[in-house]
Amino acid sequence: MRLHSRDAAVFAWGALRGYPARTGLMLLAMAIGVAAVVVLTALGEGARRYVVGEFSALGTNLLIVIPGRSETGGFSPSTLMGETPRDLTIADAEALTRSVNVRRVAPLNVGQSEVSWGGRSREVVIIGATHEYLAIRKWKLGQGQFLPVAKWDRAIPVAVIGGRIRREIFGPHRALGEWLRIGDRRYRVVGILASKGRSIGVDVEDLVIIPVASAQQLFNTPSLFRILVEARSREAIAPAKRFVIETLQRRHQGVKDVTVITQDAVLATFDKILGALTYAVGGIAAISLAVAGILIMNVMLVAVSQRTAEIGLLKALGASRQEITVLILTEAGLLSATGALGGLLLGLLGNGLIRRVLPVLPAQTPLWALLSAIGVAVLTGLLFSILPARRAARLDPVLALSRR
Amino acid sequence: MIDLEHIHRDFQVGDQFVHALDDVTLHIDAGDYVSIMGPSGSGKSTLLNIIGLLDRPTGGTYRLNGRDVTDLSDAEQAHVRNREIGFVFQAFHLVPRLTAFENVELPLILAGMEPAERQERVREALEAMGLTARARHKPDQLSGGQRQRVAIARATVTRPNVILADEPTGNLDHTSGGEVVRTLEALNAQGIALIVVTHDPLVGERARRQLHMLDGRLHRDVSGHAPA
Numbered sequence: 001m002r003l004h005s006r007d008a009a010v011f012a013w014g015a016l017r018g019y020p021a022r023t024g025l026m027l028l029a030m031a032i033g034v035a036a037v038v039v040l041t042a043l044g045e046g047a048r049r050y051v052v053g054e055f056s057a058l059g060t061n062l063l064i065v066i067p068g069r070s071e072t073g074g075f076s077p078s079t080l081m082g083e084t085p086r087d088l089t090i091a092d093a094e095a096l097t098r099s100v101n102v103r104r105v106a107p108l109n110v111g112q113s114e115v116s117w118g119g120r121s122r123e124v125v126i127i128g129a130t131h132e133y134l135a136i137r138k139w140k141l142g143q144g145q146f147l148p149v150a151k152w153d154r155a156i157p158v159a160v161i162g163g164r165i166r167r168e169i170f171g172p173h174r175a176l177g178e179w180l181r182i183g184d185r186r187y188r189v190v191g192i193l194a195s196k197g198r199s200i201g202v203d204v205e206d207l208v209i210i211p212v213a214s215a216q217q218l219f220n221t222p223s224l225f226r227i228l229v230e231a232r233s234r235e236a237i238a239p240a241k242r243f244v245i246e247t248l249q250r251r252h253q254g255v256k257d258v259t260v261i262t263q264d265a266v267l268a269t270f271d272k273i274l275g276a277l278t279y280a281v282g283g284i285a286a287i288s289l290a291v292a293g294i295l296i297m298n299v300m301l302v303a304v305s306q307r308t309a310e311i312g313l314l315k316a317l318g319a320s321r322q323e324i325t326v327l328i329l330t331e332a333g334l335l336s337a338t339g340a341l342g343g344l345l346l347g348l349l350g351n352g353l354i355r356r357v358l359p360v361l362p363a364q365t366p367l368w369a370l371l372s373a374i375g376v377a378v379l380t381g382l383l384f385s386i387l388p389a390r391r392a393a394r395l396d397p398v399l400a401l402s403r404r
Numbered sequence: 405m406i407d408l409e410h411i412h413r414d415f416q417v418g419d420q421f422v423h424a425l426d427d428v429t430l431h432i433d434a435g436d437y438v439s440i441m442g443p444s445g446s447g448k449s450t451l452l453n454i455i456g457l458l459d460r461p462t463g464g465t466y467r468l469n470g471r472d473v474t475d476l477s478d479a480e481q482a483h484v485r486n487r488e489i490g491f492v493f494q495a496f497h498l499v500p501r502l503t504a505f506e507n508v509e510l511p512l513i514l515a516g517m518e519p520a521e522r523q524e525r526v527r528e529a530l531e532a533m534g535l536t537a538r539a540r541h542k543p544d545q546l547s548g549g550q551r552q553r554v555a556i557a558r559a560t561v562t563r564p565n566v567i568l569a570d571e572p573t574g575n576l577d578h579t580s581g582g583e584v585v586r587t588l589e590a591l592n593a594q595g596i597a598l599i600v601v602t603h604d605p606l607v608g609e610r611a612r613r614q615l616h617m618l619d620g621r622l623h624r625d626v627s628g629h630a631p632a
Contacts, residue, residue, distance in 0.1 A: 002483075002516030011513065018501035313497045316458060317511040317558070318486020320479040397458045401493060 003323045005330075012331035019303070023335065026299050030339025030381065031346055033292040034373045037285040038347025041369035042354065044278030046361040051274060053362075055267040061103075061234060062136065062263035063241055065096075065227040065248070086252045087223030090152045090212060095251060096229055099243045101236040106133040106228040107152060109215040113183045115208055117169045124165060125207045126182060128215020128225075136230050139204060144176045144191035147211055155213040159187035163195040164205040182208065183218050237262055282369050286376055292339070293380030300332055300388035304395075311392050312400025321393040328389035329382055336381025340374045347373075405434040405469055405565065405597060406455060412463035413450050413620075424450040425461065426620035432599065432613075434565060437592045439611035440601045447620040449570060452601045456489055456568045457481045469565075486515050490559030490596075492588070494571035496551045498543040498558075504530065505539040508558045515562060529557040533587065549580025556587055566597040573607055585610065 016023045067088045093107035109128030114121050127133075134146045146160055159180050166175045179186045193204050216222060231240040241260050248258050304311065311324060319327070347365065354363040413425035424447045432438055440448045453459035454466065457473060466474045473484055485491075498507045508529055512522045530539050533553040543551055552572060559567050569588060573581035585607055592598040602608045616624035 003514055004516055007513045014501060014506075309495075309497060310499055313499070314510070314514070315482065316456070316485060316491045316497075318482050318514045318562075320482035322479060323482070323514065398453050401458075401495075401497060 027339040031343035033289040034343025035346040037373040039350040041282040042363040042365040046363035048274035063229040101240040104132040104230040128212040140194035142194040160191040160209040293384040297384035312397040315397040332385030340377035406432040407467035410464040439608035441608040442617035446617040490564040490567040492569040494574035529561040
C-alpha cells in the first residue's frame with residue numbers, strides 16, 4: 001500500500017467532519033456505551049471498596065470465636081444464638097490470652113434492655129465487654145474513660161454510652177458520673193463514645209457498654225456471646241486460630257464445639273463476591289458497546305452508499321481495494337476511538353458526581369475496566385466496519401461514477 | 405501507446421448477452437488527440453472505461469506502453485491508473501467537503517507522495533489552470549467551468565501520459581465548455597494524449613482523429629483533421 005497512514009487518518013477525519021450529524025450520533029452511541037461501562041464498574045468497585053473498608057476498620061487480624069460448631073462457618077441462627085451444650089465462659093477467654101500470637105482478647109455479651117434516667121427511658125443494645133474491647137474495635141472515646149482495667153469476672157457497675165443515648169436520655173444534663181438504670185440495676189456513666197467510629201452492624205451512637213461480668217448478671221447467664229481475639233500480626237492469624245481451637249478443645253473435654261471465623265476469610269469472601277459483581281455489571285455494560293458496534297456498522301453502510309461516487313472516484317484516481325478498505329476502517333477506528341474517549345470523560349465525570357452525592361461509596365473505575373472499555377469499543381467499531389469496508393472496496397467504479 | 409486487440413466486453417442481462425464491445429482493435433499513438441463519438445449505447449463509454457482500467461474486457465488483450473495490463477491485479481491496475489492515466493468526468497466528481505487544493509492533492513496522497521512535494525505539485529497544477537486564487541474554495545463556491553478545471557488539474561497533477569475525458573463539457577454551458585476544451589487541447593499540445601468521449605459533434609470534430617462507434621464496433625475512423 002502506498003497510501004501513508006497519516007494521510008489516511010487526515011482524509012478519514014475530514015470525511016467524519018463532513019457529516020457532522022451522522023458522526024455526532026455515532027460518537028454519542030459509542031460514548032454512552034463506554035460511559036456505562038465506566039460508571040457501572042465504578043459502582044461495583046465502590047461497593048467492594050466500601051465493604052473492604054468497613055472490615056478493615058474492624059481490624060483484619062481479628063478472630064471471632066462463636067460457641068457451637070458450624071462446618072460452613074456461616075451466620076446461621078443457631079451459631080448466633082450460641083445453642084451448644086458447652087458455653088463459652090470468661091475463664092475460657094482468659095485462657096486465650098496465654099499465647100505470643102495473641103495481642104488482645106475481649107469476651108463479649110450482647111443483649112437488649114431498657115435504660116432509663118430521670119424519667120426518660122429507651123430500649124438499647126447492651127454490650128458486655130472488657131477494657132480491651134475499645135482497642136479491638138478501634139473505636140474512640142468522646143468523653144471520660146472506657147471500662148476500667150479489672151479482673152474480667154468482677155461485676156463493676158459502670159457504663160460507657162453512645163452519643164445518641166447521651167442526647168436522648170440526658171438531654172442538656174451532664175451524663176458523666178450519673179447513675180444510669182439498666183433493667184433492674186444501676187450503673188455509673190464513666191465514658192461517652194465518640195460518634196465517628198463506624199462498624200458493620202453496630203451503631204456506635206446507640207449502645208451501652210458495661211463490664212462483661214455485669215452483663216452476665218444483668219442477663220442472668222454464665223455464658224458469653226462470643227470472644228474477640230486479635231492476633232499480633234497478619235502472619236500470626238493462622239497460629240492464633242490453631243491456638244484458640246486447641247485451647248478451647250482442651251478446656252471443653254476434648255470436644256471441638258466452637259467456630260472461629262477469621263476476619264480475613266470473611267473479608268476475602270466479600271471481596272470475591274463483590275469483585276464478581278463488578279465483572280458481571282461490566283459485562284452487562286459491555287453489551288451496550290456491542291449495540292454501539294452494530295450501530296456503527298449500519299451507519300458506515302449508509303456512509304458507504306452515500307459516498308458511492310467518492311469511492312468510485314478514489315478508485316479512478318488510483319486507490320486499490322486494500323486502500324479503500326483501510327480508509328473506511330480508519331474512519332471507523334477514529335470514530336470509535338473518539339467516541340470511547342468522550343465516553344471515558346463522561347464516565348469519569350459521572351464517577352465524580354456519584355462520589356459527590358454518595359461520599360461513602362468510593363466510586364472509582366478499576367484500570368482493567370477503563371482499558372477494556374476502550375479496547376472493546378475500538379475493536380467492535382473496527383469489527384463491525386469490516387462489512388461496510390468490504391462493500392466499499394468491491395464497488396464497481398464504473399457504476400459508482402455513473403451515478404449522480 | 406494504447407494497443408487494444410480484439411477486445412470484447414459482454415454483459416449478461418437476464419439470460420441475454422449484450423455485446424457492449426464487439427471485437428474492437430485499436431491503436432492510439434502517444435500524444436494523439438482522439439474523440440470517440442456515437443449514439444447512446446454504442447459502447448463508447450465502455451471503451452473509455454476499459455482504456456482507463458476501470459473495467460475489464462471479457463476477451464482480447466490491452467497493452468499500455470508496451471505492457472500487457474489486461475490481467476493485472478487490482479492493486480497493480482490501481483497503480484497504473486494513478487501513474488499513467490488522468491480522468492475527467494462529465495459530473496466533475498470533486499469531493500464536496502474538500503477544497504480545490506485538497507481535491508487536486510488526492511491522487512498524490514494515493515501515490516504516497518511526501519507532503520512537501522505534494523504542495524509544490526498541486527500549486528503548479530492549479531496555477532496552470534489559472535486557479536491559484538481559488539485554491540481554498542470548496543467546489544460549491546466555484547462555477548461549473550472552474551470545477552471542471554479543478555478536475556483537470558487533478559487529472560494532470562500526477563503527470564500522466566493520457567487524459568481520458570468522458571463528456572467533459574456535458575454539464576457546462578457553451579462558453580465554459582469551450583474554455584474546458586481549449587484547456588484540454590493545451591495539455592495535448594504539451595504532449596499528453598487526449599481521448600474525449602462526446603456526443604457533441606462540435607467538440608468531437610476538433611480532434612485529430614475521430615472514432616465513430618456503433619453497436620459496440622468501430623464504425624468509422626477519421627484521421628488527419630487538424631484541430632482548429
